[in-house]
Amino acid sequence: MSRSRTTYDEYKDTADWLLAQTSRQPRVAVMCGSGLGGLTDWLGDKIEIPYEKIPRFPQSTVAGHEGKLVFGELSSQQCVFMKGRFHFYEGHPIDKVTFPIRVFHLMGVESLIVTNAAGGLNEQFKVGDLMVIKDHLNLPGFAGVNPLIGRNEERFGTRFPCMSNAYDRRYLQHVLDSASELGYRDFMREGVYCMVAGPSYETVAESRMLRMLGVDAVGMSTVPEVVLARHLGMRVLGISLITNRSVMEYDSAVQAEHQEVLQVAQERAQALQGLVARVVEKMK
Numbered sequence: 001m002s003r004s005r006t007t008y009d010e011y012k013d014t015a016d017w018l019l020a021q022t023s024r025q026p027r028v029a030v031m032c033g034s035g036l037g038g039l040t041d042w043l044g045d046k047i048e049i050p051y052e053k054i055p056r057f058p059q060s061t062v063a064g065h066e067g068k069l070v071f072g073e074l075s076s077q078q079c080v081f082m083k084g085r086f087h088f089y090e091g092h093p094i095d096k097v098t099f100p101i102r103v104f105h106l107m108g109v110e111s112l113i114v115t116n117a118a119g120g121l122n123e124q125f126k127v128g129d130l131m132v133i134k135d136h137l138n139l140p141g142f143a144g145v146n147p148l149i150g151r152n153e154e155r156f157g158t159r160f161p162c163m164s165n166a167y168d169r170r171y172l173q174h175v176l177d178s179a180s181e182l183g184y185r186d187f188m189r190e191g192v193y194c195m196v197a198g199p200s201y202e203t204v205a206e207s208r209m210l211r212m213l214g215v216d217a218v219g220m221s222t223v224p225e226v227v228l229a230r231h232l233g234m235r236v237l238g239i240s241l242i243t244n245r246s247v248m249e250y251d252s253a254v255q256a257e258h259q260e261v262l263q264v265a266q267e268r269a270q271a272l273q274g275l276v277a278r279v280v281e282k283m284k
């Protein structure tokens with residue numbers, strides 16, 4: 001199967017366009033999950049660029065996800081924030097979902113922070129908990145949806161990239177340390193994230209299956225971006241906000257709902273923002 005893919009020169013062209021617009025060279029990229037775009041409110045001296053103005057950028061179509069890049073300084077580090085990410089379930093080809101990651105790499109970004117909203121499968125987790133991602137399960141990858149499928153571009157990375165160290169251990173420790181310093185230990189967790197394609201939430205049988213496989217939290221994003229970032233040699237940190245409990249019993253009155261996800265995200269956004277700011281400081 002041969003599909004037309006974005007070429008190296010096309011990624012480079014978008015990166016050069018952005019560098020010319022901003023005259024900033026970000027070192028850290030932050031992807032803001034559902035309802036978590038408030039992370040950029042704290043930035044001083046920021047530059048915002050709507051996705052529709054950026055050459056070749058896809059457009060976000062989900063409520064609760066804006067569509068812009070924000071450049072600014074956080075904890076004295078130059079950062080680029082993605083307010084609104086692209087999901088596979090929106091119908092974007094998988095290489096469009098991950099398009100910004102290679103662009104960020106070509107702009108000089110070395111570290112990626114991904115945040116997302118996720119359903120809690122671990123019995124200990126409560127709605128509103130934050131979970132630092134220590135590993136992931138790439139379920140769409142098992143089914144043949146991996147952004148690295150196709151001819152490998154050696155200028156980006158190797159044909160068979162290692163994923164056993166996908167999430168940077170030092171960054172993970174920074175999160176746990178920061179959570180202690182900020183008094184967040186009561187709602188700070190650590191665990192395995194699983195990506196499902198969505199957009200339908202999981203059935204009871206699916207949630208039970210994922211839990212049996214060792215999954216702590218489930219969501220519809222993040223993993224393709226992390227795979228691409230690791231292919232590029234970026235260091236990755238992931239944090240999930242547990243916005244709902246996955247339904248594990250047939251007689252449960254609980255149902256996963258997007259409105260609930262957004263509301264919890266809003267309530268815990270401040271804490272997550274504080275955490276990210278503190279961790280970025282430690283990344284220096």
Ligand code: HPA
Pocket residue numbers: 117118119120196201202218219220243244245246256261
């Ligand atoms: N399942 C999948 N994705 C999600 C969930 C969920 O329960 N909550 C937020 N994103």
